[in-house]
Amino acid sequence: MEKESVQKEPAPKEPLDKKPGDKEPAKPRRTPAGAAVLRPEVTDAIRAAVFEELATVGYGRLSIERVARRAGVGKAAIYRRWPSKLPIVLDLVSALAEQGVPAPDTGTLHGDIKALLKAIARIMRHPVAHQIIPDLLAEAARNDDIAQALRTALRDSQQAMAEAVVHKAVTRGELPPDADVTLAVDLASGPLYWRLVMGRAALPPDYLDTLTTAICAALGAPAPSRAG
Incomplete structure (x- = not known):
């Protein structure tokens, strides 16, 4: 069972020079006695357990009991952080959105798009993401909160x-000023999601190069020269 430290206030002491009729000094704000201090390592263990449970049983069968057992903590440790399983999942999805993938800067459009595709493909190949993303997308059709969180994490x-x-x-x-950013997002993520997550197929060796060239052309970039 997990134990978390508790902050306790020491008993107040009377000032030695206090005289009758002196006003009481203003009391500083303090943490209520007995309030639990949430240990970061416990929070990290719970989050990891939620990811593993989502990949194993999906959102529908996800339970606080299973998460607590996998994380090696008591249920109270989870409820001190989140009131139910939905806020836990929304918190995890939001955290993923904040981390994101750094925008590449290779010096050319072709190089940037290929680096971006490699990063997206690496994420989609991850065993946990491979299982969780389709399940949460299915839940998003029934739950507006999950749908909004996924829009932020994935689309935005x-x-x-x-x-x-x-x-x-x-x-x-390399591109005209009116290049369509939304089209770039669709072309960068759509084919990879369809092949890796929905089709669960391996990418051919030259697939990312071919897709990169197609995206550049769709955005209005001139075809690269043979010499380049």
Whole structure:
């Protein structure tokens, strides 16, 4: 069972020079006696257990009891952090969105898009993500909170990366100023999600190069020269 430290206030002491009629000094704000201090390592263990449970049984069968058992903590440790399983999952998805994937900066549009595709493919190949993403997308059809969290984690984060890549390409003169960022997001993530997550198929050796060239062409970039 997990134990978390508790903050206790020492008993107040009377000042030695206090005289009758003196006003009581203002009391500083303090943590209520007995309030638990949430240990970060316990929180990390719970989050890891939630990821593993989601990959194993899915959101529908996810339970606080199973998470507590896998994390090696008591249920009270979980309830001190989240009131139910939905806020836990929303917290995890939001954390993923904040981490994101750094926007590549290779110096060329072709290089940036290929680096971006490699990063997305690496995430989608991860065994945990491979199981969790389709399950949460299915839950999103029934739960607006999960749907919004996924939009932020998946769509909005990729939109920000695509905007950075397209903006740099426009500045370098590789793309026209009206290049469609939304199209770039669709073309970068859609084919990979379909092949790796839905089709669960391996990528051919030259697939990322072919997809990169197709995305550049769709965005209005000139075809790379043979010499380049």
